[in-house]
Amino acid sequence: MQLDQTTMVPAKLVKRYKRFLSDHRLESGEVITASCPNTGTMLGLTTPGRATWLVHAPSPTRKYDYRWELIEDEGTWVGINTGRPNALVEEAIRTGVITELAGYADLRREVKYGTNSRIDLLLEDPGRPQAFVEVKNCHLRREAGLAEFPDSITTRGAKHLDELAAQVALGHRAVMVFCVQRADCDHFDVAADIDPGYAVAFQRARAAGVEALAYVCHVSAETIALTHAIPIKD
Structure with a gap:
């Protein structure tokens, strides 16, 4: 971008x-x-x-x-604009940077689903399950190399995880993408000490089949763009 x-x-x-x-x-x-x-x-x-x-x-x-x-x-x-990540992730999907989400024929934004919710990105392709993609902005770094989410309690975020798990139960694919708007991190973890409820919901969702990806960004005054995936702590 x-x-x-x-x-x-x-x-x-x-x-x-x-x-x-x-x-x-x-x-x-x-x-x-x-x-x-x-x-x-x-x-x-x-x-x-x-x-x-x-x-x-x-x-x-x-x-x-x-x-x-x-x-x-x-x-x-560090990018602090939380309005950027959806567009950044969409760009990375379209350009093939997020290899885990490559190959879908159609991408739609802000599609209604679940209980009064909207999925950030919905990927569709004939003969494949729909992929429901939720995007979260991440810029917290308290330890060298460690990106964390969230930086405050987010009951809404926990609700989104449960709704993603429900889509998996219906036979769809559900993916949480953490967009790390900084380049100095090489691994990701949920900040359980900040929001224990979100940490529990995250583990529950992953156990139910929700996929989780974390991608760091190159950030400068000229360009912001996802570059590569980093591992998520178990």
Whole structure:
């Protein structure tokens, strides 16, 4: 995924607050407010003074002219925009990067299924079971090389796992894809200490036949793209 270079603006983080807002200092010294497209805690990624990249895209339909996109963490750029992963995973499926999901003739987005839910991506191909693909953004790194999810309690995430398991019981394929928006991780695990309920639901879903994949991304101010899979701890 190419980022529009005409809109990218370097800055330094001043603070994140009220969940959806953040202040940044531009190179000119001006402090501006940017929207924060991330509903999680962003654990470990809100230290003041860190380098950031913002998208400058004024619009009469938006209150803030800037949107926070990237932050630097120990020399690595990290994507914090949780609106990106679905498109990133779709791109990686279409280009063959996610080999486990290659070869399907049709891909649909946001298809209704389960109990008042929508699956992020539905893959279909004549003669093959449908593949229900749920995508989760991941950027938590508390230990060297270890990507973790979630960074806060997510009852909704646990519900999605149960609904994926139900699709397997119906004869379909169900796949959870963790999109790790940073390149400095070589393995993945569920953060059971942060959300024990999600960890239990994850193990239950895998035992029921739900597949789990974790892919890291190359992240820069020019491009964000999935590159390769990393192992998931049993």
